[in-house]
Amino acid sequence: MKNSNLHVIAMIPARLQATRFPRKLLQDLGGKSVIVRTYLNTKATGLFDEVIVVTDSQEIFDDIKSHGGQVMMSQKEHSCGSDRIAEAVETINTDIVVNVQGDEPFTDKDSLENLLNVFHQNDAEQIDLASLMTPLNDLDDIQNPNYVKVIVNQQNFALYFSRSPIPYHRNQTISVQYYRHKGIYAFRKQAILDFSKLPMLGLEAAEQIECIRFLEHGKTIKMVQTQENSFGIDTPQDLDRAKAFFNQQNP
Structure with missing residues (x-):
């Protein structure tokens, strides 16, 4: 996106004392911490004017x-x-802010590039923010409340996010594709500033999914499908999986 007329930055929020796995961002992953791996990987995409933790x-x-x-x-x-x-x-003087999760060190360039491309499409003026979704096919994953599901309209604007399986598959003769929401966002700067001033309402509070706040206050979220299946590090077991994946990529 450096060649576009939009100034684009990536920001990586990094809280040390995560509830499920305290200090996870400082755990070793191939000789560097998880947060440094995330930073370097994001920087290496070449998509951003700046990358800031x-x-x-x-x-x-x-x-x-x-x-x-x-x-x-x-x-x-x-x-x-x-x-x-x-x-x-x-x-900071910028147009688009991408929120990259500090505990997802393997998000790939193609996914981020596709996310940013929506701000150059015909409906760009309608988009307050964009985010990623990936197909879910395993029944256990679909029912897992740690996997946030999203449903979209015909233009791929988000209708709702939930920890429950949505849609409810009552009519089994109809084929349904489920999607997992990946917590990487590309915001217009004003949208992220507005977010911090908007109150949390009932649906967000009940589901504990922060992007619902945008929908409850009438903002639009464009969803971008990706097949890339990176994963976050929420538990020590996830870290073991990340280390194995890193070693496969860097023999």
């Missing part, structure tokens, strides 16, 4: 700095990554 942790700040990376320290406490990014981006 935003953190509440001096340890993460120092780790990124030691690898020559750009990093900012949050000035306030935040309950979610989007709020952390909103604080950081307020003083």
